[in-house]
Amino acid sequence: MLAYQFRLYPNKEEEGKLFWTKEICRQTYNRFLELYNGGEHDHGTLQAMLPVWKETEKDLEKVYSKVLQYELYQLFSNIAALRQMRKNGRKVGHPRFKGERWFKTFTYNQSGFKLLPKNDKFGFLHLSKIGDIPIRLHRQIVGTIKGVTIKHLPSGKWYAYISVDDGKGEPKMTVIENAVGLDVGLEHYTVDSNGDEVENPRFLKKGLKKLRREQRRLSKC
Numbered sequence: 506m507l508a509y510q511f512r513l514y515p516n517k518e519e520e521g522k523l524f525w526t527k528e529i530c531r532q533t534y535n536r537f538l539e540l541y542n543g544g545e546h547d548h549g550t551l552q553a554m555l556p557v558w559k560e561t562e563k564d565l566e567k568v569y570s571k572v573l574q575y576e577l578y579q580l581f582s583n584i585a586a587l588r589q590m591r592k593n594g595r596k597v598g599h600p601r602f603k604g605e606r607w608f609k610t611f612t613y614n615q616s617g618f619k620l621l622p623k624n625d626k627f628g629f630l631h632l633s634k635i636g637d638i639p640i641r642l643h644r645q646i647v648g649t650i651k652g653v654t655i656k657h658l659p660s661g662k663w664y665a666y667i668s669v670d671d672g673k674g675e676p677k678m679t680v681i682e683n684a685v686g687l688d689v690g691l692e693h694y695t696v697d698s699n700g701d702e703v704e705n706p707r708f709l710k711k712g713l714k715k716l717r718r719e720q721r722r723l724s725k726c
Contacts, residue, residue: 506651506668506669506670506671507647507648507668507669507671508666508667508668508669509644509646509666509667509669510664510665510666511630511640511641511642511643511664511665511667512640512641512662512663512664513630513638513639513640513655513662513663513664513665514638514639514640514641514663515638515639515663518636519635519636519638520663522634522635522636523635523638523655523657523663524657525567525568526567526568526572526611526634526635526655527608527609527610527611527655527657528605529564529565529567529568529573530568530572530573530576530608530611531603531605531608533555533565533573533576533577534576534579534580534603534608535602535603536554536558537551537554537576537577537580538580538600538602539602540554541580541584541600542599548577548581551577552574552577555570555573555574567634568634569613569617569632569633569634571613571614571615571616571617572611572612572613572614572617575611575612575613575614576611578614579612580600583600584600587599587600609656609657609658610654610655610656610657611654611655612652612653612654612655613632613633613652613653613654613655614651614652615651615652616633617632617633617634618630618631618632618633618652618653619631620640620646620650620667621637622642625642626641626642626643627639627640627641627642628640628642630653630665632653632655638663640665646667646669647669647671648669648670648671648672649669649670649672650667650668650669651668651669651670652667652668653665653666653667653668654666654668685697685698685699686698691705692705693705694706
């Protein structure tokens with residue numbers, strides 16, 4: 506999997522919808538976390554709450570449904586990561602509620618988006634419930650697009666991070682059978698764990714005579 510970063514150029518209306526979507530996602534994440542802290546740990550039961558909320562809160566209809574569902578996935582991913590860190594012996598707390606300043610992204614996973622190239626450098630990124638946002642395509646995308654994450658930076662700029670399956674799978678880990686430790690010192694330049702030594706070249710000492718001569722010449726300039 507690869508991720509491509511592209512700059513977005515929304516107009517005022519589109520930017521308002523981006524901010525609106527980001528805020529609704531933040532509130533949804535916090536509501537899921539509140540229910541989780543209250544003892545509801547079943548993913549399916551929590552996801553079934555979205556249609557219930559939409560019946561009384563029509564603002565949720567203005568956000569693509571899978572974008573809201575992804576916030577639940579993100580919550581469970583954060584919890585799993587904290588649990589793994591705890592198993593590894595690290596001291597970690599509990600998942601925190603997200604404030605406005607700390608919530609910067611929302612994600613379209615699998616559907617609800619479409620990339621519409623215009624020419625070699627520019628195009629439009631269609632986001633369901635938001636519209637077609639101008640995007641600068643400074644490089645060619647290779648692979649199958651799987652998802653898009655929209656991010657708002659403190660500078661005010663918007664970016665799209667496009668996740669792509671390049672078909673190469675996970676990178677293979679290189680198994681190191683033999684390792685050598687190196688120690689850098691003054692007497693010897695390096696000494697490795699096998700006992701091999703590299704003498705210090707002492708470049709300064711070798712060039713000191715020439716350096717003095719050049720310094721005298723410089724002082725007379």
